[in-house]
Amino acid sequence: MKRIYLDYAATTPVGPAVKKAMVPFFSERFGNTMSIHSFGQEAKLALEEARETVAGLMGAKPNEIIFTGSATESNNLALKGIIFAKLIVHKNQRSSISMDGLHIIISAIEHPCIMETANWLEKQGIKITRIPVDKEGLVNPLDIKKAITKETVLVSIIHGSNEIGTVQPIKEIGAFIKNANHKLKTKIYFHTDAVQSFGKIPIDVNKMNIDLLTTSSHKIYGPKGAACLFVREGVKIEPILHGGGQEDGLRSSTVNLPAIVGFAKACEIAKKGMGEESQRLIRLRDKLISKILKIPNSHLIGSKNNRLPNIVNFWFPFIEGESLVIQLDLKGIAASTGSACSSMKLEPSYVLMALGLRPEQAHSSLRISLGRQTKESDLDYLNDNLSKIIKKLREISPYGK
């Protein structure tokens, strides 16, 4: 049977050039980057080269890149690292500040690794504001401005949504925060989770006034197990992993060099092809949207214009998303859903609910994410099967006839 992968937002396959770049670092150039002998120094050299490449794709300096093991780790480090640094600074100055004197602003549609970290910090006493989004899933920068208080230390807004593909006005938000800092004579840091957007749309940490930024290797055809956190020079964060002092003391752990080298190679390839590949995906995406919207009673979720080149999400009344995903899987097509039945929590996606979708609408959602291997004929195959499957599931459903 034909197998068509349309879940690139979940993860991507490692390309042959990336694999090839990684190979020597398993058994030949296997040294520990902390060793002072030639094996270690070779490894260290490769690590620093990789750092330069990754930094280059976001306009950062190499010394501003901290390699981590996953985007989840990077996002945890960003939030907890900033909070703990604030607490320690105050302790050293012998001025009193406690958890409840610190405030973080996030959006209502962050990835679970921001959401759950914020929830945990909230339990420790930190104040958290969750900025709502409009029907298209967009944050209004004015709402962030209004939410800023004297206690605000960090604003963290996701760049491209993993669920709905909506791209937030990060540049505008960055400018707002810069102004607020100027006016309030304070320093609120701006973090963005750019896992889905990095390597797909241009990012410049300076032009966008970003202080911290999270990216991940396995979303851009690199291996799993490598990610990074950009931390602007001068921004103080505390590590969450303590030990041998790797990554400038901010992320102790033996460096996973093969994965990092693969990550850097993936960045290099993404940089070369970004313009062209994004244009190709946008063409495919828009064709797919107009085709799927021809299915009776089908609805696009998220913004039509401010959207990543490769993520679309729809809802189809009177059916349930897990059924839809498994029917597609039986036809060899891999996609995903925000339905409760597909989650371990049996709750519909909070991201979709934040857009104002009712639970039954969120249950009927389907996310399709395109990638490098996606051809137009794949999307035709998807569309043919999707309309048949939706028709059949609606026949089985008590509603929608």
Add this chain to the structure above:
Amino acid sequence: MANNAYSEKVIEHFRSPHNYGKIENPDGIGKVGNVVCGDVMFLYIKVEKDAIKDIKFETLGCAAAIATSSVVTDLAKGKTIKQALKLDNSAVIKSLGGLPLIKIHCSLLAVDALQEAIYDYLSKNKKPVSEKLKKAHQRAQKSLKS
């Protein structure tokens, strides 16, 4: 293709469900679940000589909800009312070769739908309804509203 979470039997029923659709002028209808939770089952029965002559379902729900609906109609078809009332969710799960833990509630829902259809038939025809069935009915009505 195998789906890790579900048995082959579940996938089989889900791929081609048995007895789906509506019965015009049914003798009993059972409606359970609600759209907010994501699972709704309508179950229709036609009764002749105290036996379930025909049975059909309409379900909005996940693969497990559709498969359990399909299997419960298979199990109940041709049975007397008394026999059908004895069906419980373990019979449904067994016929499906197991269900993931998180989906057990779907099998309960399917049995509730059947009992509700029988309750509807019995009360419409002024036939005696057991205490147990009355209680099941109250429970199902409650879940409908929650």
